Amino acid sequence: MAKIGEPLYPIAVLIDELKNDDINLRLNSIRKLPIIGKALGEERSRKELIPFLGDNSDDEDEVLLAMAEELGRFIPFIGxxxxxxxxLPPLEALCTVEETCVRDKAVDSLCQIGAAMKEDALVNSFIPLIKRLASGQWFTARVSSCGLFHIPYPCAPEQLKDELRFIYNQLCQDDMPMVRRSAALNLGKFAATIEPVHLKTDVLSLFHVLTNDDQDSVRLLAVESCAALGKLLEPQDCVANILPVIISFSQDKSWRVRYMVANQLYELCEAVGPEPTKMDLVPAYVKLLRDNEAEVRIAAAGKVTKFCQILDPKHAIEHILPCVKELSSDSSQHVRSALASVIMGMTPVLGKDATIELLLPIFLTLLKDEVPDVRLNIISKLDQVNQVIGIDLLSQSLLPAIVQLAEDKHWRVRLALIEYIPLLSSQLGVDFFDDKLGALCMQWLEDKDIPKIP
Structure with missing residues (x-):
């Protein structure tokens, strides 16, 4: 064995450690790659270290994940x-392994390296890598390839651009659902690099293929592409091509697809514009708020304030507020909790009069909820309401709920309320604190259930 300071020492130690049965030792050796790279020097790192790592891609997933991460930051150590x-070669090998997190990290590192590469290197090295992965025998390679197209496409010659679009088309129609899922997930990034003339033809064609896939796992990822594509298209093209898909997805037979629509609807509204939103997306959103599946209602309820912000008060009161009232007494506590965390944000949209008349009763219903998290979510956003309806009305409505939470049987609830006391004090004023909150704070000082801070 060579001694420390001799040229062969780092690579020899790395070989010994990577052959060791102790996974922690192998993992630590991978984490030391930057140190080893510095010790070897740029030329030996290129000629010895990187090829050696490429030949050692058969290891525990944790070690391979660390290798994929370190290689993404290794450009300074190879010259x-x-x-x-x-x-590229060792990362290409990692793109084919079975473990998803390793492949994802390898793709991230390849994107990081590709973004730094010169145009001729992208054409001569990066694009051939994509072709090999996209035509790989194992689906894992084809899955990984989908996340790489957007890196070299802008600098590719026209012939290669045509070829890259054709290959992506093939991936969108791959026999394996996992490949089509990856193609749907990455379509937005790839589309952002494609010329407008091809966006309206090739990309929209791929989009319609994916949105009509028989696998709901593919369709739900295509939902994310709706917003991304909508921002790239002209408003009239967006309304013609994206809006019908959004409406169709909001009624999809799979609740997971509807859930994704509920999560993305605000971004989709921005893409299609205000008029189509009022005419077509408001009815779709109302259906999502009243969906049979609690998970869909949770996602829709969490977006209620953002959705109301793009509507005028009249439409919000007429169409959205009745659903909000229904959700405040929903059978699912998670739906009520999601609503409570955002409903306060509706007050600036509706104004003082509508808030007092229509929203305040809903606040009070949620403040009396049997689930502590629902009540805490309301209290944590008090500043948004105070600015609209004023301190007097707010304090009268709030005190019973504060007292109830202060005496809750679960110590975590009492602790959470203590953390909100500075917010409550700043919003409700000195007099309210002296009269009401001060006594509660003294009571908490004697609370025996709250864990002592070491």
């Missing part, structure tokens, strides 16, 4: 971006 292509 700079002009040698970045040297890092």
């Amino acid at each position: 700079g971006v002009e040698h970045a292509h040297v890092l």
Whole structure:
């Protein structure tokens, strides 16, 4: 064995450690790659270290994940971006492994390296890598390839651009659902690099293929592409091509697809514009707020304030507020909790009169909820209500709920309320604190259930 300071020491130690049965030792050796790279020097790192790592991609997932992460930051240790292509082979091998998190990290590192590479290196090294992965025998390689197209496409010659779009088309129609899922997930990033003339033809064609897939796992990821594509298209093209898909997805037979629509609807409204939103997306959103599945209602309820912000008060009161009232007494505590965390944000939209007349009764219903988290979510957003309806009315409505939470049988609830006391004090004023909250604070000082801070 060579001694410390001799040229062969780092690579010899790395070989010994990577062959060791102790996974922690192997993992630590991978984490030391930057130190080893510095010790070896740029040339030996390119010629010895990187090829060695490429031959050692058969290890525990934790070790491979660390390797994928370290390689993404290794350009400085191999002589700079002009040698970045040297890092591609070991990462290409990691893109084919079975473990998803390893492949994802390898793709991230390849994107990081590709973003730094020069145009000729992207054409000569990066695009061939994509082609090999996209035509790989194992679906894992094809899955990984989908996340790489957006990196070299802008600098590719026209012929290669045509080829890349064709290959992506094939991936969107792959026999394996996992590949089509990856294609749907990455379509927005790839579309952002494609010329407008091809966006309206090739990309929209791929979009319609994915949105009509028989697998709900593919369709729900295509929902994310709706917002991304909508921002790239002209408003009239968005209304013609994206809006019908959104409406269809909001009524999809799979609750998971509807859930994704509920999560993305605010971004989709921004893409199609105010008029189509009022005419078509408001009815779709109302259906999601009243969906049979609690998970869908949770997602829709969490977006109620954002959705109301793009509507005028009249439409919000007429269409959304009745649903909000229903959700405040929903059978699912998670729906009520999601609503309580955002409902306060509706007050600036509706104004003082509508808030007092229509929203305040809903606040009071949620403040009396049997689930502590629902009540806490309301109290944590008091500043938004105080600015609209004033301190006097707010304090009268709030005190019973504060007292009830202060005496809750669960110590975590009492502790959470203590954390909100500075907010309550700043919003409700000195007099309210002296009269009401001060006594509660003294009571908490004698609370025996709250864990002592070490």
